[in-house]
Amino acid sequence: MSLKKFFSVGEYLSSLTDQQLLVAEQxxxxxxxxxxxxxxxxxxxxPAYKFKGVLVYxxxxxxxxxxxxxxxxxxxxxxxxxxxxxxKGAIQFPYSHPLPLQLIADIARFRLEENRSKKK
Structure with missing residues (x-):
């Protein structure tokens, strides 16, 4: 990944290697x-996902x-x-292991519900 400043997720993804891109798209x-x-x-x-604040990056x-x-x-x-x-705030998923997509989705849903309950 380069030190370039990205303005869209598509631009970010276009900077990745084939292996990184495959995982990132999933x-x-x-x-x-x-x-x-x-x-x-x-x-x-x-890449970040927001709903009443940041959910996940x-x-x-x-x-x-x-x-x-x-x-x-x-x-x-x-x-x-x-x-x-x-x-404290990060999880590392090695490319050499199967990606736990259900867990990734479950965590995102948890964060959505957490942010939904905010009094903003």
Whole structure:
């Protein structure tokens, strides 16, 4: 991935290698289907999905796809994330393992419901 500033998700995706693109497109589709009311945008120079605030972000790295569902998204699914590298706000899905698309979608839906309940 380059250090270029991206203005659309399509532009971001066009900068990826074939392997990264395959994974990123699967994640994009899983999120879009899980939370169709979310707005797809670029934030912090990576794809983001927003509904009453940010739901999730993702980014393609050299050896993994980073998924960023904010700390609450990680805490709510901590038991299902034991096989992945996890930090306070990030999950690493290695390209060498099958992508847990259902889990990615479930986390996005959880974040949507969390944001829906906000008093904005």
């Amino acid at each position: 994640v994009r589709q899983a999120i879009s289907q899980a939370v169709p009311e979310a707005e797809e945008t670029i934030s912090y120079n990576m 993702f980014a393609a790295w050299k050896n993994h796809l980073g998924y960023y569902p904010l700390p609450s998204g990680i805490e709510a699914f901590r038991d299902q994330l034991k096989e992945y590298e996890v930090s």
